Amino acid sequence: MNILILGGGGREHSLAWATLQNPKCDTLFVAPGNAGIAQIATCVSLDIEDGTAVVQFAMAQAIDLVIIGPEAPLAAGVADDLRAADITVFGPSAAAARLESSKRFTKEICAAADAPTAGYAAFTDADAAKAHIRAHGAPIVVKADGLAAGKGVVVAPDEETACAAVDDMLGGAFGQAGAEVVIEEFMTGEEASFFVLCDGQDVLAIGTAQDHKCVGEGDTGANTGGMGAYSPAPVLTDAIANRAIEDIIKPTVAEMARRGTPYQGVLYAGLMIKNGAARLVEYNVRFGDPECQVLMLRLGGQALDLIQACAEGRLGEAKVNWADDHAMTVVLAAKGYPGAYEKGTKIGGLEAQSDTSKRVIFHAGTSRINGDLCANGGRVLNATARAETLRDARDAAYDLVDSVDWPEGFFRRDIGWRAL
Ligand SMILES: Nc1ncnc2c1ncn2[C@@H]1O[C@H](COP(=O)(O)OP(=O)(O)O)[C@@H](O)[C@H]1O
Ligand SMILES: [Mg+2]
Incomplete structure (x- = not known):
């Protein structure tokens, strides 16, 4: 092929x-x-x-x-x-990708599909949005409807913060993406990511993961694209995952098909788990980054068979050959990220590494300048390893991190702390 x-x-x-x-x-x-x-x-x-x-x-x-x-x-x-x-x-x-590109659309689909998610209301008018916030009280969640590169959500601890977020978004801080806001009930619980292939009709779960969005250890500091991830997510047990398939994923896929916009591709459900059940936080219409890195290391070559079966509408006959293993990826980012950072700094130490089926350093923002490997973005490398236990996967991933010679880079030492 x-x-x-x-x-x-x-x-x-x-x-x-x-x-x-x-x-x-x-x-x-x-x-x-x-x-x-x-x-x-x-x-x-x-x-x-x-x-x-x-x-x-x-x-x-x-x-x-x-x-x-x-x-x-x-x-x-x-x-x-x-x-x-x-x-x-x-x-x-594009019509099915609205499950990610419009948060209001996803809420409407969930309502039609009777899929458990936070209660919501959508507004284009700031006064009406603020009246809704005052009527419901805080904590409350304010979201820009459209794609905002992970910056369009404010989990507001008080009404003032929520109202300020409304003014910000409807005032144009996110352009067209913020022309409408979705205000959601605040959910508590533990978050996990669930990855399911859909061919328009059939669905096939291919793995779970948890990521670390905050830049700092102990999940502190600014939000990033993700500083590390591991798979599987222990909180998303088989029982909860199966229930999420029946209560959330299948009804969503059926509703999309009913509307004449069948969903084909990977559906990434962000779930909030509490008391043995999951509620939907959001959908993404592609693999997560860095969650994909741990899923791919675990799946290996069969990933192509599954992706092909999905693209050709043959998921009904596909099966995942699960290895009973764990994988972790640790992101190396340029100092300053997610704020301003330097580009073009030299990275050494990778020549000594050879990829195996259990350890790979995946590149993100890298480029070659006069033969030298250089950083060319915020998130730059993903040290990724798998092993029989999460602890061993973590140790192997940090061994890879330690082999990298890049003084201008940083990483979190505590990826996986929640599960370990
Ligand atoms: N209704 C909610 N209740 C509690 N926390 C939420 C809620 N919606 C979102 N969050 C938090 O905000 C984060 C970002 O929201 P999300 O809908 O995933 O938007 P995006 O990933 O597009 O920025 C979530 O990962 C979650 O931690
Ligand atoms: Mg999200």
């Missing part, structure tokens, strides 16, 4: 790595990729949000399968353009 992966982060490096573990893959292109991906696949510069450009490239290279990593090309309808050109693609249509 000739395969094209869209994206250039740690998520896409892990997708590329897993794809290449499968002998089915003959040629692998990644657009735009990064310095780590360039060591294993052919990187191409392509505007991945331009459907016409992606279709043209896929036709010219006789691509059999396109795997879309990030949400932006999905929301832009790149999967629709590929399907219209009869190219097999893993990823939802």
